[in-house]
Amino acid sequence: MVSVYKKILFASICIFALSCKSKKEEATKQNTTQQATLVDVIIAGTQQLSNTIEANGNVVANESLEIHPEVSGRLTYLNVPDGASVSAGTILAKINDADLQAQLSKSKSQLSLAEKTEERLRKLLAVNGINQADYDAALNSVNNIKADIQLLKAQIDKTVVKAPFAGVLGLRMVSPGAYITPQTILATLQETNKVKIDFTVPAIYADLIKRGATVSIINNNEPKRTAVIVATETEINTTTRNLKVRALLGGVPINPGAFVKVLIDAGKQINSIVIPTNAIIPDATSKKLIVVKNGKGTFVNVETGLRTSSGVEITKGIAVGDSVVVTGVLFVKPNAPVKIKSVKNLTELTKEQ
CATH class of the missing domain: 1.10.287 (Helix Hairpins)
Structure with missing residues (x-):
């Protein structure tokens, strides 16, 4: 009887141990499934890109100055209408x-x-x-x-103040009869029938900037206009590694100080891999993308090129057909399991942004 009892007890212990092991394995599997991060991916493919460099520009009046008298005295005549156009040599003010x-x-x-x-x-x-x-x-x-x-x-x-060039007056700052000095500003004068567009480009594109070359200017929702490059700084900025460029734009005036987009044609169209900008993880020394391989998120270093309205060109680091994580990027850990929720395309992601 004792021997039978021992056998029954041993069998019970074995069954209990196997049950615990099975539950532990099941719990481990459940934990692994729960730790998998849900992500959306895009399948890397090529897209035709227009090789156009986009820069930010500022509008500067072709000629601009503050009108000051040369001597002190009382104003006996003032001809400075707010916002009026004047020709060169027009008498604007007289001092006693x-x-x-x-x-x-x-x-x-x-x-x-x-x-x-x-x-x-x-x-x-x-x-x-x-x-x-x-x-x-x-x-x-x-x-x-x-x-x-x-x-x-x-x-x-x-004692006579004249307009040195044709332009548009700003707001009048004094009244007739006032006592003025050379420090007094009567108004501003700007030549706006032609304006300068100042912008900067990275030094790697300096070879594309030549005097007499044309660039396209976009101001708000107005049609593109063409400006002609007239000069560049002789030195590249050592802090930003950018080259300052000046172009001249004629025709319909733009208010000085306005912001414009400058488009520079850098050559023929190219086929490249384009990825949404928010999929890139910036690092101190590099840029990374997360590629799904064997159910895990793999971090890869990439190099970028042109930027477009839809994304950024990837010149090195991934190949056509790779599954690149585009949502949930911040929650993926290196070599951690991921689960693909859906496959997106570039058009969908551009509309969502």
């Missing part, structure tokens, strides 16, 4: 010059008398009626008065 005009009249009277004296002495000198020194003093007096008159005329010219 009564004292200078009085000095000019006095000097002209003195000059008239000095010239008559010089003429008489010149005749006397011709007949040896006076010595040369007396005549030279009279002639010197005439020349000094003429120089004083030129100085007064220059000072009077400074």
Whole structure:
């Protein structure tokens, strides 16, 4: 009886151990299934890309300045209508010059008398009626008065403010009768029938930037317009490694200070793998994508190229046909199990963004 009892007890223990092992294995499988991250993927394929470089540009007036007087005084005339167009040489303001005009009249009277004296002495000198020194003093007096008159005329010219070029006035900053100084801003003047477009491009594209070449300009929803490159900085910025470029745009004016897109044609169209931008994981020294292989998420280093409205070109790191994770990227761990929820295409992902 004891032997039978022992056999029954041993059999029970074995059955219990096997049951525990089975439950443990089942629990492990369940945990593994629960840890698998749900992701959406895109199948890497080639897409035809227009090899166009896009840059951000700023609109700068072809000519621009703040209008200041050259001398201090009270405004006796002001012709600065807000936002008006003016031609070159238009008189915009006058400063009280009564004292200078009085000095000019006095000097002209003195000059008239000095010239008559010089003429008489010149005749006397011709007949040896006076010595040369007396005549030279009279002639010197005439020349000094003429120089004083030129100085007064220059000072009077400074009391008149003229438009140095044709353009559009900004907002008037002073009123008639105000006392102004050379630090006072009367208004601004900008030439806007032609504007400059300043933009920067990476140094690797410097060979594409040539004087006389054309670029396309996009401003809001307006049609593309063509600008001509007129100059570049002689030095590449050592911090950003960018080259500053200036193009000239004529035609319909754009407000200076506006933001525009600049498109530069870099050559013929190419076929490349394009991946949504949000699928890329930026790192301190590299960029990574997650590729699904054998049910696990594998992190691979990639190199990027052109950027488009739909994504970014991948030049190295993945091949056509790879399953690239595009959603749930932040939750995938290296070599951890993943479960594909759905396969997306680039068009769908572009619309969702």
